[in-house]
Amino acid sequence: MKVAWAGSRHAVEVADRMACLVASDPVFRKDTRTMLSRKELFKDTLKKAAHAWKRTVELHLTEEEANLLRLYIDQPGYVDLHWVMFVPAIKGQGTEEQQKKWLTMAYKFQIIGTYAQTELGHGSNVQGLETTATFDPSTDEFIMHSPTLTSSKWWPGGLGKTSTHAVVYARLITEGKDYGIHGFIMQLRSLDDHSPLPGITIGDIGGKFGSGAYNSMDNGVMRLDHVRIPRDQMLMRLAQVTREGKYVHSDVPKQLLYGTMVYVRQTIVADASRALSRAVCIAVRYGAIRKQFGSKAGGPETQVLNYKTQQSRLFPFLASAYAFRFVGQWLKWLYTDVTQKLESKDFSTLPEAHACTAGLKSVTTSATADAIEECQKLCGGHGYLNSSGLPELFAVNLPACTYEGDNVVLLLQVARFLMKTVSQVASGKQPVGTTAYMGNIQHLMQCKSVVNTVEDWLNPAAIKEVFEARALRMAVNCAQNISKAPSQEEGFSELSPDLVEAAVAHVQLIIVTKFIEKLQEDILGHGVKEQLQKLCGIYALHLIHNERLGKLYAQVRPNAVALVDAFDYTDHYLGSALGRYDGDVYSALYKEAWKDPLNETVVPDGYQEHLRPLLKQQLKLSRL
Numbered sequence: 001m002k003v004a005w006a007g008s009r010h011a012v013e014v015a016d017r018m019a020c021l022v023a024s025d026p027v028f029r030k031d032t033r034t035m036l037s038r039k040e041l042f043k044d045t046l047k048k049a050a051h052a053w054k055r056t057v058e059l060h061l062t063e064e065e066a067n068l069l070r071l072y073i074d075q076p077g078y079v080d081l082h083w084v085m086f087v088p089a090i091k092g093q094g095t096e097e098q099q100k101k102w103l104t105m106a107y108k109f110q111i112i113g114t115y116a117q118t119e120l121g122h123g124s125n126v127q128g129l130e131t132t133a134t135f136d137p138s139t140d141e142f143i144m145h146s147p148t149l150t151s152s153k154w155w156p157g158g159l160g161k162t163s164t165h166a167v168v169y170a171r172l173i174t175e176g177k178d179y180g181i182h183g184f185i186m187q188l189r190s191l192d193d194h195s196p197l198p199g200i201t202i203g204d205i206g207g208k209f210g211s212g213a214y215n216s217m218d219n220g221v222m223r224l225d226h227v228r229i230p231r232d233q234m235l236m237r238l239a240q241v242t243r244e245g246k247y248v249h250s251d252v253p254k255q256l257l258y259g260t261m262v263y264v265r266q267t268i269v270a271d272a273s274r275a276l277s278r279a280v281c282i283a284v285r286y287g288a289i290r291k292q293f294g295s296k297a298g299g300p301e302t303q304v305l306n307y308k309t310q311q312s313r314l315f316p317f318l319a320s321a322y323a324f325r326f327v328g329q330w331l332k333w334l335y336t337d338v339t340q341k342l343e344s345k346d347f348s349t350l351p352e353a354h355a356c357t358a359g360l361k362s363v364t365t366s367a368t369a370d371a372i373e374e375c376q377k378l379c380g381g382h383g384y385l386n387s388s389g390l391p392e393l394f395a396v397n398l399p400a401c402t403y404e405g406d407n408v409v410l411l412l413q414v415a416r417f418l419m420k421t422v423s424q425v426a427s428g429k430q431p432v433g434t435t436a437y438m439g440n441i442q443h444l445m446q447c448k449s450v451v452n453t454v455e456d457w458l459n460p461a462a463i464k465e466v467f468e469a470r471a472l473r474m475a476v477n478c479a480q481n482i483s484k485a486p487s488q489e490e491g492f493s494e495l496s497p498d499l500v501e502a503a504v505a506h507v508q509l510i511i512v513t514k515f516i517e518k519l520q521e522d523i524l525g526h527g528v529k530e531q532l533q534k535l536c537g538i539y540a541l542h543l544i545h546n547e548r549l550g551k552l553y554a555q556v557r558p559n560a561v562a563l564v565d566a567f568d569y570t571d572h573y574l575g576s577a578l579g580r581y582d583g584d585v586y587s588a589l590y591k592e593a594w595k596d597p598l599n600e601t602v603v604p605d606g607y608q609e610h611l612r613p614l615l616k617q618q619l620k621l622s623r624l
């Protein structure tokens with residue numbers, strides 16, 4: 001099962017090696033992270049990132065190994081933005097010459113970069129950004145400027161205190177005309193003493209949800225006061241400004257400006273499956289240890305994992321973790337395929353790639369945030385302790401519903417794509433890829449489910465048809481209602497809640513389909529495929545048919561712990577007293593409690609000042 005989860009034997013081996021490297025290095029300790037002040041936590045992040053880089057160089061780690069090392073360190077920081085956004089933005093939007101110049105420095109960490117798009121006033125509406133880049137032909141430079149308070153860059157990770165450079169998104173103005181949003185490489189801080197360059201005001205935007213968690217990241221604010229940069233620091237793969245100031249657009253679609261976001265959304269699906277699997281791992285393992293109430297008087301107490309209510313809340317998450325993992329692996333393939341097509345100037349699959357990455361990012365991160373919260377409840381009181389690992393896991397993954405595109409905004413993008421596809425089908429065009437099912441419109445609009453018995457629900461063809469019919473009927477229903485509105489735009493706006501639901505149904509169909517396709521592959525190991533078939537059934541059916549699932553849950557229960565062991569997480573990475581591999585939960589919880597700074601003294605700070613006078617006063621009152 002570890003191989004099925006990781007994707008290959010090689011993937012299991014590398015992940016194991018990197019996880020153990022991190023777990024055995026004292027610099028990467030994280031058990032007291034939630035007790036650090038913001039300043040201490042930030043410094044700890046700098047230390048870990050520098051140490052990770054040192055180890056990467058010393059051990060000559062490959063890119064795959066270095067990425068895993070960063071993942072298992074498990075502490076958000078500026079390096080994430082550098083590798084996940086800054087480098088890909090230059091790769092996707094820079095010319096070959098620009099890539100050579102900037103990536104050479106970025107790959108050696110001679111510069112640290114971030115992705116500065118969002119502003120105080122606009123995040124979702126990228127076309128509404130206000131920062132300006134005005135070309136000055138007299139000096140062959142762009143003047144980068146924040147004209148209003150709301151144009152302040154706001155949120156970019158690593159911007160606050162660390163980044164030396166950024167890809168900054170700004171409105172390109174030349175020859176008096178506004179050509180809209182484009183990307184520019186800017187140096188922000190001196191490479192000698194790290195002070196901001198003239199005209200740049202920069203800082204951290206402040207503490208965030210939860211303790212520890214995302215507070216390790218210096219999300220930043222930046223204002224630009226007529227800062228000049230050379231013309232060749234505009235990213236010029238999609239469009240160029242000539243020496244004379246002429247704007248020239250390349251023959252590539254302008255949506256490629258959003259390409260970095262497509263790339264990152266795809267990686268976020270993998271992050272979501274990982275976060276969900278960690279929460280499930282903690283809740284399942286703990287559920288096997290925690291006992292509450294006896295079955296008969298004097299008999300042994302019941303493992304809480306044996307309660308049917310516990311199973312019906314928890315096993316859909318276990319199934320979702322596997323479902324998201326497999327769809328994430330497929331999405332990575334889709335992204336690679338689209339990138340290869342783009343390189344040979346075939347842009348036909350771009351809209352589908354956008355819809356798939358946006359939709360899957362949205363559905364998987366929303367489900368993951370909800371599930372982590374529920375896992376906390378599934379662990380009872382102990383789940384609420386920081387030492388369970390769940391509060392931090394929740395706080396770190398909650399913003400994934402917002403960053404890289406608000407989840408509702410992204411689902412509306414999927415809905416727009418679906419409405420276009422429905423109208424193309426109506427005019428006789430055969431849809432392809434993940435919308436191919438819409439071509440089967442005659443049948444799917446009328447068909448009745450072939451399901452008669454409980455067992456029929458486990459037939460993959462039946463499940464798939466149910467999901468196809470549901471998604472198509474919801475999309476067609478929306479399209480029909482939009483066509484009755486005074487205008488397309490008004491109809492879309494009025495029906496947006498229904499459109500979001502239709503988009504979710506389409507995305508869930510993709511997830512179910514990819515799980516079913518995974519089961520058609522050769523899967524090694526005795527009983528592994530059978531377990532995955534049960535999980536696939538649970539994932540699909542819990543979305544539509546909750547009542548009949550009890551039997552499947554009972555079949556999964558004997559292997560539940562093994563199914564989370566297959567995620568192959570070290571105790572260090574899981575970071576949870578409740579989810580420990582050895583099950584020694586109570587001594588771990590007890591030991592963790594003593595690490596709290598409040599326990600440094602027996603009598604707390606503040607006793608003399610506040611507690612004692614209060615108690616003395618009560619003493620006086622009682623004497624009265």
Ligand SMILES: CCCCCCCC/C=C\CCCCCCCC(=O)SCCNC(=O)CCNC(=O)[C@H](O)C(C)(C)COP(=O)(O)OP(=O)(O)OC[C@H]1O[C@@H](n2cnc3c(N)ncnc32)[C@H](O)[C@@H]1OP(=O)(O)O
Nearest residue numbers: 074075076080123124125126127255258354396403404405
């Ligand atoms: C302790 C644990 C440790 C864990 C470790 C952590 C691991 C770290 C891993 C990872 C780190 C990641 C850290 C996170 C970092 C976060 C970074 C950010 O947040 S960066 C900002 C993102 N900002 C957004 O995403 C804005 C969202 N808004 C948009 O994307 C757009 O503005 C949008 C789509 C909402 C509207 O776009 P329009 O204003 O141009 O309007 P329209 O008309 O809708 O679109 C025009 C056309 O372009 C297409 N389009 C839109 N987006 C596209 C795209 N991306 N690709 C292709 N086409 C696209 C559309 O389909 C439409 O096409 P037609 O004209 O209908 O054919």
Ligand SMILES: Cc1cc2nc3c(=O)[nH]c(=O)nc-3n(C[C@H](O)[C@H](O)[C@H](O)COP(=O)(O)OP(=O)(O)OC[C@H]3O[C@@H](n4cnc5c(N)ncnc54)[C@H](O)[C@@H]3O)c2cc1C
Nearest residue numbers: 115116117118122123124155156157399402403404405408
């Ligand atoms: C932890 C974190 C890290 C981040 N890192 C970066 C970074 O490195 N670089 C960067 O540039 N940005 C970053 N961001 C910013 C992030 O990308 C934006 O917050 C995100 O795109 C959402 O935009 P917004 O904040 O403007 O939300 P808004 O768009 O203001 O959303 C507010 C509400 O309005 C709703 N809404 C908005 N538009 C519509 C619509 N058309 N129809 C229906 N409902 C709508 C949304 O659903 C939401 O409920 C980060 C954000 C966070 C939280």
